[in-house]
Amino acid sequence: MKKRRKSGPGNSSDFLEKWIRAEALAPGSNPMAIKLPRQVLVNPATGFKPYAGASRFDQLPLSGKTLKGLKEAKYESMTEIQRAALPHALAGRDVLGAAKTGSGKTLAFLIPLVEKLYRLRWRSGHGLAGIVISPTRELAEQIFLELGKVAKHHRFLTRGLLIGGSHDVGLESNRVGELCILVATPGRLLHHLHQTATLDCTYLQVLVLDEADRILDSGFARELTDILAALPNQRQTLLFSATQTRSVSDLARLSLRDPEYLAVHSESAVATPATLQQKVVIVKLHRKIETLWRFIKTRLSSKLLVFLSTCTQVKFVYGAFKHLRPGVPLSCLHGRQKQGKRDLVFSNFNQARPSVLFATDIAARGLDFPAVDWVVQVDCPEDVETYIHRVGRTARNKLKGKSLLLLDPSEVKMIELLRQHKIPIEEAAEAAPRGESCDLSQQIGAWLSKDPGLKHSAQRAFVTYVRSVVLQRNKEVFNVGKLPLPEFAFSLGLAIAPRIRFLGKQAASVKNESQSLKNELAKSSSSSSKVAGEVKSCAADEDGDLFMRLKKRGRDFLFGVLEDGSLFSSCRHKKTKRLKIDARSGTGQRLVFDEDGSSQDERGGKELWSSNARIAERYKRLQQEMKERDRQDKVLERLRLRDKRLKRKARERKLDLIDEDMSEQGDDKPELLDSLSLADQEALALKLLSRSNH
Numbered sequence: 001m002k003k004r005r006k007s008g009p010g011n012s013s014d015f016l017e018k019w020i021r022a023e024a025l026a027p028g029s030n031p032m033a034i035k036l037p038r039q040v041l042v043n044p045a046t047g048f049k050p051y052a053g054a055s056r057f058d059q060l061p062l063s064g065k066t067l068k069g070l071k072e073a074k075y076e077s078m079t080e081i082q083r084a085a086l087p088h089a090l091a092g093r094d095v096l097g098a099a100k101t102g103s104g105k106t107l108a109f110l111i112p113l114v115e116k117l118y119r120l121r122w123r124s125g126h127g128l129a130g131i132v133i134s135p136t137r138e139l140a141e142q143i144f145l146e147l148g149k150v151a152k153h154h155r156f157l158t159r160g161l162l163i164g165g166s167h168d169v170g171l172e173s174n175r176v177g178e179l180c181i182l183v184a185t186p187g188r189l190l191h192h193l194h195q196t197a198t199l200d201c202t203y204l205q206v207l208v209l210d211e212a213d214r215i216l217d218s219g220f221a222r223e224l225t226d227i228l229a230a231l232p233n234q235r236q237t238l239l240f241s242a243t244q245t246r247s248v249s250d251l252a253r254l255s256l257r258d259p260e261y262l263a264v265h266s267e268s269a270v271a272t273p274a275t276l277q278q279k280v281v282i283v284k285l286h287r288k289i290e291t292l293w294r295f296i297k298t299r300l301s302s303k304l305l306v307f308l309s310t311c312t313q314v315k316f317v318y319g320a321f322k323h324l325r326p327g328v329p330l331s332c333l334h335g336r337q338k339q340g341k342r343d344l345v346f347s348n349f350n351q352a353r354p355s356v357l358f359a360t361d362i363a364a365r366g367l368d369f370p371a372v373d374w375v376v377q378v379d380c381p382e383d384v385e386t387y388i389h390r391v392g393r394t395a396r397n398k399l400k401g402k403s404l405l406l407l408d409p410s411e412v413k414m415i416e417l418l419r420q421h422k423i424p425i426e427e428a429a430e431a432a433p434r435g436e437s438c439d440l441s442q443q444i445g446a447w448l449s450k451d452p453g454l455k456h457s458a459q460r461a462f463v464t465y466v467r468s469v470v471l472q473r474n475k476e477v478f479n480v481g482k483l484p485l486p487e488f489a490f491s492l493g494l495a496i497a498p499r500i501r502f503l504g505k506q507a508a509s510v511k512n513e514s515q516s517l518k519n520e521l522a523k524s525s526s527s528s529s530k531v532a533g534e535v536k537s538c539a540a541d542e543d544g545d546l547f548m549r550l551k552k553r554g555r556d557f558l559f560g561v562l563e564d565g566s567l568f569s570s571c572r573h574k575k576t577k578r579l580k581i582d583a584r585s586g587t588g589q590r591l592v593f594d595e596d597g598s599s600q601d602e603r604g605g606k607e608l609w610s611s612n613a614r615i616a617e618r619y620k621r622l623q624q625e626m627k628e629r630d631r632q633d634k635v636l637e638r639l640r641l642r643d644k645r646l647k648r649k650a651r652e653r654k655l656d657l658i659d660e661d662m663s664e665q666g667d668d669k670p671e672l673l674d675s676l677s678l679a680d681q682e683a684l685a686l687k688l689l690s691r692s693n694h
């Protein structure tokens with residue numbers, strides 16, 4: 001027969017409660033300043049062992065169930081923030097905890113939450129006792145998983161995850177009233193607070209805000225105010241973040257009671273993990289995509305997390321790079337994806353290696369992706385806090401990691417700001433290849449002409465990026481007027497920058513960009529197609545399509561740009577002759593990154609092209625030539641179809657005019673009718689007939 005395990009005195013809730021009270025350290029004192037011996041002896045004055053200054057979980061007044069869960073998850077020694085926060089939080093005090101990214105803040109709030117409910121003998125049906133709020137769904141899921149480890153053996157502490165997306169709200173509503181602990185995003189929590197009658201928060205014991213500064217900022221202001229209005233003031237509140245708020249108004253909203261401010265790394269000389277190497281490279285906006293591409297290509301065995309500022313940019317760069325096949329698995333994570341997809345990407349990236357994940361700032365905070373080698377910030381972060389959280393996805397829990405920030409020359413002020421905030425960022429060698437063509441934009445342009453979805457995504461990426469810059473608060477760093485927008489559009493494979501209405505003018509109309517575009521086209525044509533020829537003509541037609549003609553050795557090259565911004569190029573041969581391609585000449589400057597993330601011009605270095613590479617390059621170029629011809633046919637077909645469409649529309653307009661005319665003049669036959677062909681007259685008759693039937 002299975003023996004029932006007796007719960008010893010160290011396991012019982014009463015015993016723990018007495019132990020905590022008897023050995024509670026004075027408010028405001030720092031547990032880190034206390035050194036406990038390895039073998040802690042019972043304090044004769046209290047009859048309990050001191051726990052302030054403990055370095056291992058088993059030295060704390062914790063239940064056997066929690067200790068078992070921690071041991072199974074291989075958590076034995078505490079991190080600094082856990083050593084600092086747990087003695088105060090276990091004693092029931094409000095805590096405002098700040099510690100570097102990846103330093104173990106999650107356990108610093110989950111353990112006191114679970115233990116408090118254990119000591120209160122909380123059960124399902126007693127009402128909701130603990131709420132953990134997280135700013136993003138993925139982070140909420142991660143916290144929920146971590147809670148599962150800590151509370152694994154507390155079978156009475158029922159818990160649930162409330163996040164937007166795929167989960168069934170109706171099903172949640174049926175069950176939410178039975179739960180003791182909820183991990184939630186603000187919006188979904190508020191939904192249930194308003195809509196679910198069985199959700200009773202009257203006896204809430206602990207409220208936790210993870211990434212507290214984010215939840216307290218203006219983005220969640222309305223939700224948080226409404227949530228707080230539904231919760232009792234008598235509760236323990238725990239706030240944690242790597243970049244903590246101390247704003248009096250923020251804290252007043254939360255009705256904190258004598259909170260303990262625990263900033264364990266405030267004395268540290270650097271604000272980011274000591275194991276993190278940080279580089280910044282100044283590269284013009286329109287060279288960023290190419291720089292990123294080359295960076296990825298030279299890091300094919302690494303795990304990379306790449307940040308861009310908008311969903312559409314993430315979608316576009318992911319889509320374009322997927323077509324171009326860098327040779328490493330790619331994925332993307334952004335707020336417009338369905339929750340199921342987001343979950344899949346998140347869990348795949350956790351396991352995948354090598355891998356590249358393109359993401360917006362929804363992945364910037366809290367997510368604990370294992371062993372990310374590089375965090376690359378293609379777009380400048382909106383502020384220093386965002387930078388700290390983004391780079392914090394690597395170099396976690398004392399592991400090594402590297403980060404690379406790409407800044408347009410107009411954004412260099414950011415380096416100063418970062419250094420002022422104790423961020424040791426080193427400037428790497430000049431990265432922008434000067435005055436050279438960007439083959440990549442041509443290749444992307446080729447895909448845009450084949451894939452209308454990708455083209456639309458490129459246009460949206462351009463517009464949303466510009467809008468995000470315009471909306472930035474720090475105008476010293478973000479100045480849309482200084483950005484090379486037409487060139488940026490070109491780097492996305494678009495030949496014409498889409499209209500940006502919110503700038504109050506057509507930022508890159510055909511007229512004002514034709515010169516720079518002409519230069520870009522001339523550059524790209526001379527480098528990639530080996531036509532160092534003269535630009536014969538460059539003209540825009542009334543539809544906004546732009547054409548440029550180049551001539552070299554009897555061959556006509558036509559470059560064109562359709563009104564929607566897509567680019568095409570074609571080559572007409574006057575006489576058939578074998579195509580000779582010199583694989584080595586005319587290639588653009590290549591940017592090579594060494595292990596440290598420094599870059600160097602490949603031409604300045606040793607010869608890297610083996611003969612195999614030359615052959616591969618030759619085939620690639622031949623393939624491109626064939627694709628160009630194919631594209632030319634497609635363009636001609638498109639123009640033909642457009643002509644047909646225009647003619648049809650003109651005819652329909654004519655029919656409508658006659659139709660209106662006839663309704664105004666009664667049965668008198670208008671003169672215009674005489675000019676119609678028999679087929680058109682039949683069409684008109686049918687139209688009138690169908691109307692009279694209605």
Ligand SMILES: Nc1ncnc2c1ncn2[C@@H]1O[C@H](COP(=O)(O)OP(=O)(O)OP(=O)(O)O)[C@@H](O)[C@H]1O
Pocket residue numbers: 074075076077078079082099100101102103104105106107241242365366367368392396397
């Ligand atoms: N005591 C511990 N012993 C061993 N590993 C730990 C311990 N505490 C936390 N960890 C591990 O450290 C990693 C980072 O922890 P966590 O996600 O809590 O960091 P964080 O400080 O919340 O980071 P961020 O500021 O990015 O949100 C996790 O993988 C976690 O499992």
